[in-house]
Amino acid sequence: xxxxxxxxxxxxxxxxxxxxxxxxxxxxxxxxxxxxxxxxxxxxxxxxxxxxxxxxxxxxxxxxxxxxxxxxxxxxxxxxxxxxxxxxxxxxxxxxxxxxxxxxxxxxxxxxxxxxxxxxxxxxxxxxxxxxxxxxxxxxxxxxxxxxxxxxxx
Amino acid sequence: xxxxxxxxxxxxxxxxxxxxxxxxxxxxxxxxxxxxxxxxxxxxxxxxxxxxxxxxxxxxxxxxxxxxxxxxxxxxxxxxxxxxxxxxxxxxxxxxxxxxxxxxxxxxxxxxxxxxxxxxxxxxxxxxxxxxxxxxxxxxxxxxxxxxxxxxx
Numbered sequence: 448x449x450x451x452x453x454x455x456x457x458x459x460x461x462x463x464x465x466x467x468x469x470x471x472x473x474x475x476x477x478x479x480x481x482x483x484x485x486x487x488x489x490x491x492x493x494x495x496x497x498x499x500x501x502x503x504x505x506x507x508x509x510x511x512x513x514x515x516x517x518x519x520x521x522x523x524x525x526x527x528x529x530x531x532x533x534x535x536x537x538x539x540x541x542x543x544x545x546x547x548x549x550x551x552x553x554x555x556x557x558x559x560x561x562x563x564x565x566x567x568x569x570x571x572x573x574x575x576x577x578x579x580x581x582x583x584x585x586x587x588x589x590x591x592x593x594x595x596x597x598x599x600x601x
Numbered sequence: 602x603x604x605x606x607x608x609x610x611x612x613x614x615x616x617x618x619x620x621x622x623x624x625x626x627x628x629x630x631x632x633x634x635x636x637x638x639x640x641x642x643x644x645x646x647x648x649x650x651x652x653x654x655x656x657x658x659x660x661x662x663x664x665x666x667x668x669x670x671x672x673x674x675x676x677x678x679x680x681x682x683x684x685x686x687x688x689x690x691x692x693x694x695x696x697x698x699x700x701x702x703x704x705x706x707x708x709x710x711x712x713x714x715x716x717x718x719x720x721x722x723x724x725x726x727x728x729x730x731x732x733x734x735x736x737x738x739x740x741x742x743x744x745x746x747x748x749x750x751x752x753x754x
Contacts, residue, residue: 449670449675449678449679449682450675451675454671457671458668458671461664461667461668461671462668464664465638465655465661465664465665465668468655468658468660468661468664468711468712469642469652469655469656470652471655471711471712472652472653472654472655472658472708472711472712473652475711475712475715476652476654476715479654479708479715479717480704497704499701499702499704501701501725539702540702541702541703541704554703555702555703556702557724559726560726562726562727562729563726565726565729566726566729568729568732569604569728569729569732570604572604572605572606572732573604573605573606574605576604576605576606576609577605577633577637580605580609580629580630580633583626583629584626584629584630587622587623587626588623588626588673
């Protein structure tokens with residue numbers, strides 16, 4: 448399994464299996480949490496689908512419902528239930544999409560604190576860490592003929 | 602995805618117990634593999650976002666670790682595979698800490714089940730608060746590791 452025997456076959460098989468898994472996840476994942484605009488475009492198809500909307504803005508409030516704007520391209524959707532915040536607040540919510548309306552029956556929701564905008568900082572740190580790790584990895588695994596020559600001569 | 606700094610620290614602390622620095626590097630690389638492969642599929646190969654789900658599953662981690670270990674020298678492949686797989690599992694465990702409103706931070710048993718799992722302990726926007734703690738833990742691990750090496754010498 449780990450030897451050099453039939454190396455290219457093993458490499459090809461591993462790559463093929465990963466590709467198959469990626470395609471399968473992409474196809475099945477499409478129906479797990481579809482984009483909001485797709486639900487609005489084809490409400491009957493996505494009726495009763497559980498949705499997680501990581502980022503949405505409350506546009507307007509009614510007594511027992513509220514309207515959100517979310518997604519790219521941005522679409523609007525009515526949400527049943529009490530709004531977790533005021534108009535203009537950014538929220539995250541999960542619920543069940545209903546074709547009638549269409550609307551979302553909210554199950555969980557909460558207002559996002561202003562620090563959710565600091566995501567760029569997390570991403571910047573992540574990129575720096577990734578570069579450092581790749582440099583460290585190269586230091587241990589890259590083939591360096593000059594180093595070998597030095598060690599031999601030494 | 603939590604930030605990569607947290608993923609690094611989560612792997613670097615157990616990695617401090619490994620003497621061979623190459624094996625340490627493989628453990629850390631294994632921790633990054635699910636995101637590297639997932640983002641690669643998304644940004645480079647322009648796959649759908651949901652294709653990243655495969656790289657954050659148990660089978661996906663094992664396959665990626667096997668593929669990764671094929672690129673190191675033969676004598677390192679077996680320990681390299683297990684360490685990269687351990688790194689991948691650590692990555693998924695850190696991701697599971699997040700609260701994705703009950704939807705699940707990872708689908709562990711793809712392609713057999715699409716059920717999402719999460720512990721739901723940390724709101725994703727609070728991950729930024731982990732950065733100073735991560736830095737402190739990393740510094741502590743580094744100091745302890747250096748002291749241990751000096752004692753061994």
